Amino acid sequence: MSLVGKKFPSIAVDAISEMGDNLKINIFEEATNNNKKVLLFWYPKDFTFVCPTELHAFQAVLPEFEKRNTIVIGASCDTNEVHFAWLNTAKNNGGIEGVTYPILADTNRNLSNILGILDIESTGYSEETDSIIIEGSNVTYRATYLIDETGKIFHESVNDMPLGRNVNEYLRMVDAYTHIQEKGEVCPANWEAGKEAMSADRESTAEYLSLN
Secondary structure: OOOOOOEOOOOEEEEEOOOOOEEEEEHHHHHHHHOOEEEEEEOOOOOOOHHHHHHHHHHHOHHHHHHOOEEEEEEEOOOHHHHHHHHOOOHHHOOOOOOOOOEEEOOOOHHHHHHOOEOOOEEEEEOOOOEEEEEOOOOEOEEEEEEOOOOEEEEEEEEOOOOOOOHHHHHHHHHHHHHHHHHOOEOOOOOOOOOOOEOOOHHHHHHHHHHO
């Protein structure tokens, strides 16, 4: 079920800083208390393959997000200790050394479960062990959330495990949403900062289509 248009869940999650400090981060409060947008991106596992390319890609454009009053936060279900080991592994050895934004450690899967982004094929009950058996990796897909200054989700997307994200698309999304907030206009397909937007009426749409 889509969460777009709803408030992001207000729940504190373990996290770690680049320096190895153990943190508690509440994404909703990061947005509302700091009057900033938040980009939260989930990846399946530390020390894997596509994942480090994405963490470095977000790091490379971190100044661009900061210019746009947007906080970037990564997340997976690995522990803080594993995150820190990966942060101390060189880039040329598959590590994420040089990443400076915080990373959530949703080890109890409270937040990822609420968001519905865990790879769970099925669940069943085992009478023999009196326990719930999960089929699937029970790690997160490549889910991305953009949250505004009121804590409302204005974009969400979920990629399957092998599909890396286009980081620049999230910059475009932030630009478009900021334009909507500031100008009260709507942004047509393929809109980019500096291009013409539209009023939300038939006449403006017809004019835009006639020129494009």
